[in-house]
Structures are given as C-alpha cells and as structure tokens.
Amino acid sequence: xxxxxxxxxxxxxxxxxxxxxxxxxxxxxxxxxxxxxxxxxxxxxxxxxxxxxxxxxxxxxxxxxxxxxxxxxxxxxxxxxxxxxxxxxxxxxxxxxxxxxxxxxxxxxxxxxxxxxxxxxxxxxxxxxxxxxxxxxxxxxxxxxxxxxxxxxxxxxxxxxxxxxxxxxxxxxxxxxxxxxxxxxxxxxxxxxxxxxxxxxxxxxxxxxxxxxxxxxxxxxxxxxxxxxxxxxxxxxxxxxxxxxxxxxxxxxxxxxxxxxxxxxxxxxxxxxxxxxxxxxxxxxxxxxxxxxxxxxxxxxxxxxxxxxxxxxxxxxxxxxxxxxxxxxxxxxxxxxxxxxxxxxxxxxxxxxxxxxxxxxxxxxxxxxxxxxxxxxxxxxxxxxxxxxxxxxxxxxxxxxxxxxxxxxxxxxxxxxxxxxxxxxxxxxxxxxxxxxxxxx
RNA sequence: GGUCCCAUCGUCCAGUGGCCUAGGACACAGCCCUUUCAAGGCUGUGACACGGGUUCGAAUCCCGUUGGGACCGCCA
Numbered sequence: 289x290x291x292x293x294x295x296x297x298x299x300x301x302x303x304x305x306x307x308x309x310x311x312x313x314x315x316x317x318x319x320x321x322x323x324x325x326x327x328x329x330x331x332x333x334x335x336x337x338x339x340x341x342x343x344x345x346x347x348x349x350x351x352x353x354x355x356x357x358x359x360x361x362x363x364x365x366x367x368x369x370x371x372x373x374x375x376x377x378x379x380x381x382x383x384x385x386x387x388x389x390x391x392x393x394x395x396x397x398x399x400x401x402x403x404x405x406x407x408x409x410x411x412x413x414x415x416x417x418x419x420x421x422x423x424x425x426x427x428x429x430x431x432x433x434x435x436x437x438x439x440x441x442x443x444x445x446x447x448x449x450x451x452x453x454x455x456x457x458x459x460x461x462x463x464x465x466x467x468x469x470x471x472x473x474x475x476x477x478x479x480x481x482x483x484x485x486x487x488x489x490x491x492x493x494x495x496x497x498x499x500x501x502x503x504x505x506x507x508x509x510x511x512x513x514x515x516x517x518x519x520x521x522x523x524x525x526x527x528x529x530x531x532x533x534x535x536x537x538x539x540x541x542x543x544x545x546x547x548x549x550x551x552x553x554x555x556x557x558x559x560x561x562x563x564x565x566x567x568x569x570x571x572x573x574x575x576x577x578x579x580x581x582x583x584x585x586x587x588x589x590x591x592x593x594x595x596x597x598x599x600x601x602x603x604x605x606x607x608x609x610x611x612x613x614x615x616x617x618x619x620x621x622x623x624x625x626x627x628x629x630x631x632x633x634x635x636x637x638x639x640x641x642x643x644x645x646x647x648x649x650x651x652x653x654x655x656x657x658x659x660x661x662x663x664x665x666x667x668x669x670x671x672x673x674x675x676x677x678x679x680x681x682x683x684x685x686x687x688x689x690x691x692x693x694x695x696x697x698x699x700x701x702x703x704x705x706x707x708x709x710x711x712x713x714x715x716x717x718x719x720x721x722x723x724x725x726x727x728x729x
Numbered sequence: 730g731g732u733c734c735c736a737u738c739g740u741c742c743a744g745u746g747g748c749c750u751a752g753g754a755c756a757c758a759g760c761c762c763u764u765u766c767a768a769g770g771c772u773g774u775g776a777c778a779c780g781g782g783u784u785c786g787a788a789u790c791c792c793g794u795u796g797g798g799a800c801c802g803c804c805a
Binding site for chain 1: 733736752753768798
C-alpha cells in the first residue's frame with residue numbers, strides 16, 4: 289500500500305480552471321489511473337488577497353466537467369487532510385520552528401527565512417526532462433513563512449508533498465527552476481525526494497504563454513462554446529503526449545491504459561483550435577443520437593427555439609439527418625434550427641430570388657412532388673432526377689429552391705432527407721408560403 | 730543580467746545510431762463523389778535551426794552558435 293502511486297493537482301483558487309491547469313490536472317489524473325494510484329486535490333490558498341471560495345468551487349466543477357475525479361480532497365476527505373493549505377498552518381509552523389532551532393532558518397520580523405547554503409549540488413532526475421543539476425549558490429535565501437503567518441509556495445509544497453505521501457510531483461515546466469529550492473528544504477528536513485515529472489508548457493498561436501489574450505482559456509469557455517468534455521480531454525492529452533502513431537482519437541479509458549509518464553515530450557506545445565475542432569467533431573460523430581441531443585439541446589434553447597414542441601425522437605432524428613455537420617454542439621444547433629421552427633427559415637429567406645418564370649416551373653414540379661405516394665428520400669430524389677431530365681432543367685435548379693424554402697440556407701444536409709424528416713405537410717406549408725406551390729387556381 | 734530548460738513539416742505528435750530518399754494527424758491545395766455543404770476516397774505542398782565533432786554510419790550521441798521559453802516575489 290505504501291508504494292502505490294500518489295499524485296496531486298494543487299491549484300490556487302485565484303481564478304477559474306485554466307486550460308494549462310486542466311492539462312496539468314489531466315496528466316496527474318492519467319498517471320494515477322494508469323498506475324491504479326490515488327489522485328489528490330489540494331487547494332493552495334495561501335494567498336490571502338486573491339484566493340476565494342468561489343474559485344475553489346469553480347476549479348472543482350471544471351475538473352468534474354473534464355471527468356477528472358479525485359480520491360482525496362477538501363470535499364472528498366482522506367487520511368492526509370486537511371486538503372486546504374490555509375487549514376494546515378500548524379504543520380508549516382512546526383517544521384519552520386524546527387528549521388530555526390537547527391540554525392537552518394532564521395526569523396526576520398514575523399517571517400521565517402531559509403538560510404541558503406553554498407557549495408551544495410542540487411540534483412534530480414526528472415521523469416520527463418532527465419538529469420538536472422544546479423549549484424546552491426545560484427539561489428538566494430527563501431522565505432518560508434510570510435509575515436502574515438502563511439507559508440510560501442516553495443515551502444508549503446514541500447511540507448505537503450512529503451506529509452501527504454506524494455510519490456510523483458507532476459506539474460508545469462515553469463516549476464523546474466523552483467525545484468532546486470525545494471530540494472534544499474527536503475535536505476534540511478532530512479526527507480527523501482519524490483519523483484519529479486515536469487510537463488511542457490502550453491503556448492498560444494503566437495508562441496507566447498497561453499493567456500486571456502489568446503481568447504478562451506478557462507475550461508468553462510470551451511463548454512460554453514459547445515465542445516464536449518471528452519474531446520477537450522482528448523485534445524489536452526495530445527499536448528505533450530501521444531498514444532502511438534495512428535491513434536489520435538481516443539476515449540478516457542484508452543488514454544488511461546496507454547498513458548506513460550516517461551513518454552511525455554519536452555517541447556512546449558502550441559494550442560491549436562483547428563485541431564480541437566476536428567477532435568470534437570470526431571467525438572460528436574461517434575455519439576448515439578440521444579446523447580448528441582443532450583449536448584445540442586441547451587444551445588437550441590439558448591437560441592430561443594421551441595424545443596418542447598417536438599418529440600425527443602424527432603429531435604434526435606434531426607441530428608441524424610444533420611449527419612456530423614458542425615464541429616461543435618453549438619454549430620450543430622445553429623445548422624439545424626429549421627427542423628424546430630419555420631420562423632427561422634422565414635427570417636433568412638423570402639423567395640424573392642425566384643422570378644415569375646421560375647416560379648411557374650417550380651409550382652408545376654413541387655405540385656407533382658407533393659403528390660407522390662411515398663414521402664421518403666429515395667423516391668423523392670428519384671422522382672426529382674427523372675423530372676429534371678424530362679424537362680431539361682438541371683437538378684440543382686429545382687433542388688436548390690426546395691432547400692431554400694425548407695431550410696432558408698444555401699447549405700444543408702441532403703435536401704430529400706430534410707424533406708422526408710420534415711414531413712409532407714410541413715414541406716407543403718413551407719413551399720406554399722413562398723408561393724412555390726400553387727394555391728388553388 | 731544570473732540560473733535552468735527546449736529545438737523534426739504552419740501546428741500537434743512518431744522517430745531513442747543503420748528499417749528515414751524522415752512517418753501520421755490537423756490545416757492547406759487539387760481531384761473523385763455530388764442537389765449544396767459536410768463526410769468519405771485519392772493525390773500533392775511541406776520539417777530534422779546552424780556549425781563542428783564521435784562513428785563504417787547520425788534527426789537520433791558530444792561540443793559550440795543561434796533562436797525560443799521559464800524562473801530569479803513575504804504570487805503560486
């Protein structure tokens with residue numbers, strides 16, 4: 289039991305779950321699950337100014353959204369709690385006092401400061417970056433306890449990782465230069481080092497560290513844009529790791545079984561929206577219609593469409609007809625409004641692009657079409673093809689107006705599939721509205 | 730400035746001394762399919778930063794150069 293893997297994600301609750309934080313959490317989670325270990329959530333709320341309970345909540349729900357469940361944490365409990373640093377103050381105090389007593393640290397005002405030794409070679413073998421060594425004289429004295437009684441990051445992280453039995457410290461590459469400082473504290477306390485595995489940074493398109501300037505950066509923004517948790521998960525997992533040469537679209541379970549910390553790459557990765565779009569579309573395609581419906585429905589509602597006027601069956605089938613069009617649930621919702629209401633069509637199209645001569649032909653054709661015995665896509669298409677040949681008009685000259693009248697869009701799924709799904713009566717109603725079908729005369 | 734890290738197509742990855750005239754994916758271009766758009770199929774453009782070594786042999790190892798990045802807070 290003592291040698292099971294224990295990893296942690298230790299965010300500070302000073303903002304929503306950032307895409308970089310999500311990446312770090314994800315890799316920790318993958319390693320824990322792959323190894324059958326424990327994934328711990330620790331809240332590093334030692335910045336009294338900026339930490340809030342609300343952000344703590346936001347971060348946790350962001351992780352839940354991504355499907356990263358933790359075994360120990362502020363809400364989950366565990367044998368190594370408390371899991372909020374603000375609640376572990378006596379512990380930090382205790383070791384700080386010990387360090388002062390041993391002459392390894394000194395007090396300055398209310399603060400406790402670690403005395404930086406000289407001539408010590410600090411060495412660690414990073415699971416990802418390999419052998420790294422730094423001489424202690426390149427470092428300075430570091431504050432352990434701040435004047436307000438709170439521990440600093442570099443100190444608390446050591447105490448907690450040790451006391452919580454963390455076996456692998458997996459975090460962003462920006463912490464590599466912090467590691468030697470922490471090593472000094474491990475040494476001073478006579479503790480063994482955990483294994484360290486630093487993760488490559490995630491950059492924006494301009495190759496600068498990802499920030500708000502790059503648009504969406506909190507995982508919630510991706511949810512709101514219509515991305516699936518599974519695809520954000522998949523995409524993030526691909527930043528700095530690969531599951532093998534021909535395996536880019538995968539599930540959580542597949543990632544868990546394939547993941548290897550030693551296969552993580554060192555080079556910073558650029559966050560590429562295009563790739564995320566592709567991955568999301570792939571995951572969307574693989575969904576069964578009703579699950580897809582659950583994803584799209586909120587966006588239809590957001591658009592003010594009459595979702596409740598239709599059956600679940602009809603709505604799900606609408607997405608089947610849509611057939612993978614749209615890279616996000618939001619796009620899919622936007623591409624399919626005409627299935628829910630004719631109003632959307634009327635808002636886009638008024639039939640004025642058809643001249644009188646054209647209208648005459650269309651009335652003749654649509655009149656016959658609407659009279660067909662079977663209202664199914666194949667016979668509709670078959671009839672249309674035959675008719676267009678018989679009257680020497682191009683297929684698209686009679687199919688396109690139909691598309692416009694039915695969907696109000698130049699672009700849609702196969703128009704006969706759309707017509708079938710809409711039903712004969714609804715099609716007649718829409719065609720009649722634009723005068724494409726003769727009212728009695 | 731000091732310390733540390735990184736360096737393969739525009740982007741994400743594969744590649745761990747010979748299988749590499751460097752492979753896949755996204756994006757891009759063309760073609761096919763076709764009632765539009767997607768999807769799908771096919772084809773193409775496109776990279777080992779540079780210079781020295783080591784070696785019979787280097788994208789892979791070593792050194793240097795250049796270019797990026799991180800850290801150097803009583804932030805985390």
